[in-house]
Amino acid sequence: MNLLLLEDGDFTAADQVRLSGRRLAHMQEIQQVAVGDSLRVGRINGLMGHGEVTALTSSHAELSVQLSTPPPAKLPLTLLLAMPRPKMFRRILQHCATLGVPEIILLNSYRVEKSFWQTPFLQPAVVRENLLLGLEQARDTVLPKVRIEKRFKPFVEDQLPGLINNQLALVAHPGDYPACPRGIDQPLTLAIGPEGGWIPYEVDKLIEAGMQPVQLGERILRVETAVTALLARLY
Amino acid sequence: MNLLLLEDGDFTAADQVRLSGRRLAHMQEIQQVAVGDSLRVGRINGLMGHGEVTALTSSHAELSVQLSTPPPAKLPLTLLLAMPRPKMFRRILQHCATLGVPEIILLNSYRVEKSFWQTPFLQPAVVRENLLLGLEQARDTVLPKVRIEKRFKPFVEDQLPGLINNQLALVAHPGDYPACPRGIDQPLTLAIGPEGGWIPYEVDKLIEAGMQPVQLGERILRVETAVTALLARLY
Numbered sequence: 366m367n368l369l370l371l372e373d374g375d376f377t378a379a380d381q382v383r384l385s386g387r388r389l390a391h392m393q394e395i396q397q398v399a400v401g402d403s404l405r406v407g408r409i410n411g412l413m414g415h416g417e418v419t420a421l422t423s424s425h426a427e428l429s430v431q432l433s434t435p436p437p438a439k440l441p442l443t444l445l446l447a448m449p450r451p452k453m454f455r456r457i458l459q460h461c462a463t464l465g466v467p468e469i470i471l472l473n474s475y476r477v478e479k480s481f482w483q484t485p486f487l488q489p490a491v492v493r494e495n496l497l498l499g500l501e502q503a504r505d506t507v508l509p510k511v512r513i514e515k516r517f518k519p520f521v522e523d524q525l526p527g528l529i530n531n532q533l534a535l536v537a538h539p540g541d542y543p544a545c546p547r548g549i550d551q552p553l554t555l556a557i558g559p560e561g562g563w564i565p566y567e568v569d570k571l572i573e574a575g576m577q578p579v580q581l582g583e584r585i586l587r588v589e590t591a592v593t594a595l596l597a598r599l600y
Numbered sequence: 601m602n603l604l605l606l607e608d609g610d611f612t613a614a615d616q617v618r619l620s621g622r623r624l625a626h627m628q629e630i631q632q633v634a635v636g637d638s639l640r641v642g643r644i645n646g647l648m649g650h651g652e653v654t655a656l657t658s659s660h661a662e663l664s665v666q667l668s669t670p671p672p673a674k675l676p677l678t679l680l681l682a683m684p685r686p687k688m689f690r691r692i693l694q695h696c697a698t699l700g701v702p703e704i705i706l707l708n709s710y711r712v713e714k715s716f717w718q719t720p721f722l723q724p725a726v727v728r729e730n731l732l733l734g735l736e737q738a739r740d741t742v743l744p745k746v747r748i749e750k751r752f753k754p755f756v757e758d759q760l761p762g763l764i765n766n767q768l769a770l771v772a773h774p775g776d777y778p779a780c781p782r783g784i785d786q787p788l789t790l791a792i793g794p795e796g797g798w799i800p801y802e803v804d805k806l807i808e809a810g811m812q813p814v815q816l817g818e819r820i821l822r823v824e825t826a827v828t829a830l831l832a833r834l835y
Contacts, residue, residue: 367820437818460825503819547782547833581832583672584738585602590695593825594832597816598782 447559451484462499686719697734
């Protein structure tokens with residue numbers, strides 16, 4: 366935890382918060398803070414700054430906070446992701462929040478197993494918790510948006526062209542395609558397939574909607590590795 | 601498993617192998633292969649090709665293999681990695697094998713907890729198993745070398761300059777440093793610190809040994825994310 370994230374409900378006054386639960390345990394067990402210590406804090410979806418510990422008991426901590434620094438910029442990106450396997454999904458949410466992805470659209474695909482959509486990791490509270498873990502890591506406060514689109518064809522035909530809006534749009538897919546560009550400095554819609562990749566029909570539909578296929582070389586990456594590798598190369 | 605890796609001991613003739621255990625279970629339960637099916641195979645540290653299933657029972661599979669394709673090129677890289685937390689270490693071994701790292705040197709650092717060196721994941725058989733998982737993913741056959749250097753100062757003073765050998769050498773560290781370069785096409789020694797980063801003394805020693813400090817931006821990445829992000833940006 367490189368940043369202690371504060372919920373609106375933690376505030377007892379404009380510059381006072383009261384914490385318990387996971388964050389208190391982390392402060393006491395990992396950070397071993399004492400009264401008087403100063404911690405990096407940030408208000409969820411708001412500013413960052415410092416908090417001084419003014420009280421500490423086994424049940425709660427009180428901090429006096431000063432927030433004045435804006436969070437780091439997000440990537441100018443919409444990530445279109447075939448719904449991953451649940452355990453990997455959890456880690457990908459964290460990675461995406463850490464790397465600064467502002468919006469993730471979870472899409473169905475032929476190779477997405479139906480059971481993936483049943484995972485408890487898709488419950489809004491669990492999604493939020495994993496995004497917060499990623500934000501704490503990166504020192505960011507702004508929660509990415511996560512949207513679910515379970516119907517591939519209607520989404521790609523009816524919504525994707527408007528989303529791309531004539532800006533750069535890439536679909537990552539192994540094959541005889543141009544290499545993924547580097548260090549682009551522009552808004553992007555990026556589509557990443559499931560383990561095993563998009564099926565040819567899906568690649569065709571994504572291209573029809575305005576996406577250009579690109580590849581990352583002959584090594585086949587796991588989805589979570591591909592997400593990080595693509596974002597690191599593109600931005 | 602995108603490639604079925606074959607051990608020397610699996611060969612019953614120059615073009616025949618007999619498999620059991622994890623690989624047999626994977627073939628039967630995940631891939632649901634039948635006699636006559638053809639699979640991508642590769643001989644560990646050797647060539648890749650195809651294997652035709654000639655026999656299949658509950659205890660073993662027999663394949664007739666044809667190996668003629670060389671494995672993909674490795675990155676021209678030596679990775680110097682502060683020993684990570686065990687669970688992350690396991691995943692990093694897999695990532696590194698997948699991404700084509702040919703050599704990993706595990707180094708001590710002030711922020712490496714002593715207990716990390718006691719992990720069973722450091723046993724040679726377990727290191728090998730995790731590297732194989734990464735190779736299977738990428739479709740590569742050549743095992744990366746993993747070396748352990750538990751004494752930071754003697755290694756960095758006495759061995760690192762010779763290892764760098766006047767070629768490019770970078771230490772990734774958050775701070776007021778130049779941005780990490782992109783798309784370099786040359787041999788590199790890359791040092792990545794522990795969670796919490798190298799301490800200033802260590803950064804100074806690495807610079808003295810010939811490394812240039814570079815940074816990846818203001819977001820703090822977990823070590824496993826940083827490994828993938830740096831390699832994807834550099835190559």
